[in-house]
Amino acid sequence: MAQNHYDILELKKDCSTQDIRCAFIKLSKQHHPDTSGSPKTNHFVKINEAYSILSKPDLRREYDVHLRMKAAPVYTPGVGYQVFKDDNIFRPGHGFDRAADRPYYGIKGLKKISNKWIVLACFVFTGLGVGLQVFAIRKSFAFSRETLDRKSLESYKAYQQVRERATSVSKDEQLDRIKQVN
Template identity: 35%
Template structure:
């Protein structure tokens, strides 16, 4: 999709007076389903008609048309560039669906939102361009949707409120992180204490029992483990 969009920007020709996009097929006077032979024949024919030897002296308009014909042929005569160009045309056609031209303005907005007394575009989604006839309907409503706040607050109040909210959130986050850390450390201390007590018990048993008793205990544990399996 991105490549098609880039091709559309690269290969399109714009008639600024009419506000219309002229494709390379239009430049050569051909349809989109034309063959390579049609493209070559039309290019040769137009090149002869617009060549400076045929139209001395060559006017700026004819020169621009000749450049457009050469550009159109350079794109459409190469199969891979033609495929990319055809895809870009499809993207451009979908993008331009519903677009209308109002003087120098090209948009899909309704006419009453574009043509104003000053002839400029006015986006109704911008607060300054709103329909002011409905302002009275909102005079008794709270500005922020909160009943305690009836009017718009200065920006300094909003900035101060945001700073206080951030400060409270930072303090809450600090205490929450500290509480979580204390709980984790306490659990680790309990595990270390249990492991230490078990190690002391093993050492006492090793010092109390003889080598024969220890080997017997090991064999007993191995037998119990095998029996449980």
């Protein structure tokens, strides 16, 4: 059975920081390679690691959460509640075979679609969007061009009429008309 840091320091999970310090000092004196005469340093390293985590409140809180999550029962549809004893609390596909006839993400009638089809659909919709945009831009430029050409032709015809009237009358007659208007 794998030991946690509390087991290594021979402590309960609700111990105080002073208890952790006292247990560390006691065990490090017992298992130190220089004093115990044992060439094995593995247990001494585990004691140091446990103390370095449990002595700091933030790290201890994270470690406690990790222990609770590791031992918490997890409900898996089709299997029921299970307790995972390893570090991977969630493993995709573990305990539940997502068969093709089951609903995707719990939405009834929606089956899982292959990523290839999703990518293909994205490219098709993008292509349609770009095509419609290009068509709309070309039509708007063509429409604007036709409108500008028509207005330009109307303006040119009006200019030609004014010019013809101005050249058909002599300068003296034009001056008389101006005097009459003022």
